[in-house]
Amino acid sequence: MTSSATATPNKSRNLALVVGGTVIVLATYLYLVISQPTELQTSSTAPAGLIAMAGYLVGAVLIAAGSIHRLSTTTIAMIPVAIALNIVVGQLVAVIGLPVYLDSMGTVLVAALAGPAAGVVTGILTNVIWGLTLSPIVLPFAVVQVVIGMMAGYAARGGLFRKPWLPPIAGALTGVVAAMISAPISAFIFGGATGGGTGALVGMFQAMGQSLLGATTMQGLLSDPLDKLISFTVVYLVLSALPARFKQRFPFVRQYQVFGKAPAAKA
């Protein structure tokens, strides 16, 4: 491809950015879970909200910066449509009144066709654009979309889009990770109050004796795996309805045989 020649000199730098960003995200999560900054206390040495915000933001930005240069122009041209899909379907679902979000189907779609780097960029920019157009409260959650894009890309690379029963599993797994990563944001930045239904669940878990972080984690585990399971499955169904020649145009799809072996070209 045309862009690979220009990307090569910075390959190690890009890899360092992605690895560094991932380490920062994981370290932020582990610190917040292990140190258990229970609640806001004036004596708290390290403000949990600030650490959650800064660690996740820096991590997400580094991963995205390391990913953007790996993308071909075709992939770049596809991402705006995928983001629009995320946002428009996300809003539509809210209007129809479904109990899930379905705001990452575009991310999963791009990741399945063009790989983890494309998924990462779609994910982070979805939240940036959501923040610019609708509401800034999604911005602190950008890292969650980054994780979803990355995991969906690696799921595609690992062959989890080859059999119909695999995408739901990959989706549920991605949902578990997404729930865990997003829990500290819900807890320490929003006090568990990200919405009416989710807030009620957090309150219920707290009343049952859970800590704030425990309650947001459990609330996330109730909704995210189901949401991502549906998203991955719907994307799989939509993609399997498309003709193979569309999908085989993507170098990522050909290289990793994302949808199994390419059928022999028919005359």
Next chain:
Amino acid sequence: MIRLDDVGYTYPDAPAPALQHVSLEVPPGSITGVVGASGAGKTTLAKVIAGFIPQVEGGELTGSATVDGRNLAELSLVEAVSKVGLVIQNPFNQISGARYTVRGEIAFGLENLGTPRAEMAAGVDEVAALLRITDLLDRSPYALSGGQMQLVAIASMLVLRTPVLVMDEPTSQLDPAGTRLVFSVLDTLEEAGVTVVIFEHKLELLQAHADRLLVLADRTIALAGTPTEVLADERLSGWGIGATRYTRAARLARERGLIGAEVPLPVSFDQAAAVFGTGAGGAR
């Protein structure tokens, strides 16, 4: 300006070639029309001339294709697009959306190539004046009609000062007013010395504006000549290209015995006026 010698091309993984034994020559500063039924290979040929094949699409290109004396196969895509501009069917898909005004949209390509700011501003103004779209410069590119959008797409190419402009069915998604707008620009381009290759269905308009016509049939150039010669050829219908409305009318007249079989079929308004004779001569 453009020279193709025995060019053949097969898309990656395709069982059959999309083009074979294509030889053609486009003189500098001319307007060349290319007609052909859908599936005859028009978009493929457009992409070969614009340097997108094989650089972007991959696949196998045989024979030799040169633009401005440079072998296209040896040029990188960035070099190729500096020689040949490409205007495609859907005007909406050519608006990058990266800028919020027509002025910024036209300048987008120059920004990518690192043109100094003063030169860029002058270039945009000059091209806008040439295409008579100066009054659109401060509008949003998405608030334009299809024809106006297509003019902005043409301006976005012209501003890069590519000596050749390839247009792949630039009016197929436009209404009659938009089509007239785009064709009206062709003569301006010719005066400005731009070499134009236009792939089109609208035979009457090609007859009026093109210097030469090429016919693409069965994946190769089947016929070449002046519009009058080419459009009068009896084989056009068999290739799925059809005929001008003048030719069709004369054929009907011939079938009904209104004009004799020895009268040559007209391909333009003037010829038709001569064939049908009475009264029409002064109308145009």
Next chain:
Amino acid sequence: MSSTLYVERPSAVHRLNPVTKLVALLCVIVVVFAIPQWWASGAVLLLVIVPAAVISGCGGALARIGGQILLPLLVVLVLVQGLTFPGGQTVLWRWGPLALTTEGLMFAATIGARIVVLVLSSVLLVLTTHPGDLMSALTEAGMSPRFAYIISSTLQLIPSFRARADSILLAQQARGLAVPRNPVRRLGVLMPLLAPLVLGMFTDVEERSTAMEARGFGSTAKRTTLTPVRDSRAQKVARWVMPAVALLAVVLQVGWGLL
């Protein structure tokens, strides 16, 4: 025809370099999250955000949009944390497992005040900054132009995409498709909407990328911009001073905690 909240006004806030505003936003957020007291957020709100909103002439829009976003969040926050805060000891009122506690209300006040600052300062940035200017400024500051391209083109794509989704939805309804009660069936309603959207996306992408390549998008030349980004020496200084103040707030807070 972009879809952001931007409101055009001839104000000094609008004329600032977008990067200056972004740095200010980040610093404000760092300060309120570093100091876990509701009065810190209150002070930032009164001393920074309200004056900036008044100067920008976007106060009304800010209050309206901010209210729409914040009101539901704050109500949920006060109810949930007021009644179920795990660290609550001073019980004011009790009903079964729910207990209204002073600590819970204080926690809700602190978190709530921060969210107010977070939301209002971000919305104010969006209200006073044209997305195109923001992207140009960030690109000039070193961000990859590829990000700027994706963001700008998405913003302009969303209205037409939304129109397409609406027309598909209308067409489905015209064919007698009612929205069912059962959530699983509702998902079924969504599927026929999705397929045409995705297919349209595929057919357009190739043309779009061809058009971009034809205009040198893949070029490695150092890019230039048509319109220069407005900047001043005062703003350059401010972009160093503001982070220093924010850092000071963090250091003082952490130092305080260690003592």
